[in-house]
Amino acid sequence: MKTLIALLALLSAPAFAAPFDKGDAKAGKATHDKQCNACHASRFNGDAGKIYTRADHRVKSAASLAQMITTCNANLGNNLFPEDELNIGAHLNGTFYKFK
Numbered sequence: 001m002k003t004l005i006a007l008l009a010l011l012s013a014p015a016f017a018a019p020f021d022k023g024d025a026k027a028g029k030a031t032h033d034k035q036c037n038a039c040h041a042s043r044f045n046g047d048a049g050k051i052y053t054r055a056d057h058r059v060k061s062a063a064s065l066a067q068m069i070t071t072c073n074a075n076l077g078n079n080l081f082p083e084d085e086l087n088i089g090a091h092l093n094g095t096f097y098k099f100k
């Protein structure tokens with residue numbers, strides 16, 4: 001529920017300057033590298049970033065990035081807090097996706 005509220009807040013923010021700009025990208029990177037990298041890397045010959053940059057990657061908008069982070073987190077039972085997801089979003093958007 002908290003996640004849903006965070007997501008709605010994110011989506012309904014009026015003309016927000018940059019998506020995830022309230023997130024802490026550095027903290028997000030630390031969490032991401034610990035919890036998400038190994039599995040992604042194992043699927044792309046050790047290059048964990050490839051999952052975000054492959055030609056047919058799935059995430060095409062800030063909203064779908066937020067959704068994917070939440071889905072992955074829920075599937076894994078990682079129990080990340082909404083702020084962790086926001087931080088990861090800031091990291092992934094800043095490093096890979098660059099959604100405005």
Ligand code: HEC
Binds near residue numbers: 036037052
């Ligand atoms: C157990 C393995 C595994 C773990 C752990 C994992 N993921 Fe994933 N993730 C995947 C797979 C597999 C895909 C590709 C799904 C597809 O292409 O259909 C994926 C895709 C993604 C994508 C979409 C990339 C794109 O643009 O195509 C995002 C974003 C993502 N994961 C975020 C995360 C985050 C954040 C975490 C950590 C909280 C995480 N994942 C942990 C397996 C994992």
